[in-house]
Amino acid sequence: MHWMVRCARAADPCPGWAAWKVMIMAIFALSLQLLIGYTGLVSLGHxxxxxxxxxxxAIMAPQAGPGNGWLLLLGALGAxxxxxxxxxxxxxxxxGIYFIMVTLAFAQMVYxxxxxxxxxxxxxxxYIYFRPEFGLLGARPFDVNDVTHFYWLVLGALVLTVAGLAVVLRSRFGHALVGIKHNEQRMRAAGYATYRYQLGAFVVAGTFAGLAGYLYAIQxxxxxxxxxxxxQSGNAMLMVILGGAGSLAGAVLGAFSFVLLAEWFSTLTxxxxLLMGGFVIVAVALLPHGLISLARGVARRREGESR
Known part of the structure; x- marks a missing residue:
């Protein structure tokens, strides 16, 4: 029986599903943060x-079979x-605005x-009628049909995404992206092939967005x-803006806040x-640098009190 049908019929449907969704959307927001917050490319087609x-x-799953989770992952990321x-x-x-509209146009073409x-x-x-299995050296270290195992799989993917993007941003490539965001003409005059750097960032961001899509599909x-x-692209952009552009932690915080608030508001009306829109407007007006600025302010205050 399909696992979503099992969840729908269970007395406690899909324990941990909210945590899965939050973390998957956090990976999605992080991928867009690389473009908006660090490269200065506002994409509405992510x-x-x-x-x-x-x-x-979904297309490759019947051919790959249930035992080829790694093959499905590589295929999804490659696509x-x-x-x-x-x-x-x-x-x-x-x-500028032409870039934003063209990215939206391509996304609508895919739609x-x-x-x-x-x-x-x-x-x-x-539908995908089975969750893939992930073997390691002939063993099955975890079973994604198990709620706890799947939770750790998604959490591990989120941690790897944060770590991977942090490594990218600390590299020469990442520093070049930040330089291009602040002054592309100066970077070009300094001898940087800005188009190639931006294209590289676009591919990296798309790959991490693909990781989120893969986890979404098997979830x-x-x-x-x-x-x-x-x-969907607009939601990811709101997560980045809400959490704070130019911060990996901000993207994660924005995703957590957006998803959890959306779930809560949907239980009220x-x-x-309307409630979500009002919250975003107030949050941006009071915290123009995102929710992460509030968290940083609290941390600085505690640090000052400890001294």
Missing amino acids: AAYFAMAAYAT AALLALVVGALVLRTR FVFHDTKIAGGSDGT YGFVNPEIASWH KHWQ
Whole structure:
């Protein structure tokens, strides 16, 4: 029986599902943070890479079989990275508002490919009827059908994402991206091939978004075209803005706040988007540098009191 059906029929449906969702969205927000916060590229089409990886997982799953979790992961990341490479090579030739609109246009193209064709179920989407297994040297160290094991898998992916992006940002490549964000013309005059650096950042960000899409697919066991819509990209952007642009911790904090508040507001009223919109407006007005600035202020205050 499909695991989502089991969860739906259980007395305590899918324990830990909120934690899974929060961490997966945190990975998604972190991937966009690399573009917005560190490279200065405001993309409204980031959901395309998330959706590409999720659909690649759903399409390849029957052929790969339940024992090939690593193969599915590589295929999903490869599909997301390839799409990011193709799209980035084109959209990075534009600037400003044109860049934002072109990224949105490409994302909508991906949405309509999945929505209006028979690929993976069309507008109805498609199911994944088993969770993949991850073998290691012939052993099965964990079982993703187990709630606890899957929780640690997603948490490990989040930790690796933070660590991987931190390494990237501390490298010469990362410093070049920050320099391009602040003054691209000066970086170009200094001899940096800014287009290649931006394209590299685009591919890295798309790959990490693909990781989030892969985990989303095996979490829910179902994908549909809505995950490629502009709403999904907008949500990721709100997470980055809410948490604080230019901070990995801010992206994680923004994702946690956004997802948990959305779940809470939805229990209060069916018009929960109004509450969420109001909260984001107030938060941005009071904390223009995001929620992370509040956390930093509290930390500095405690440090001062300890002295």
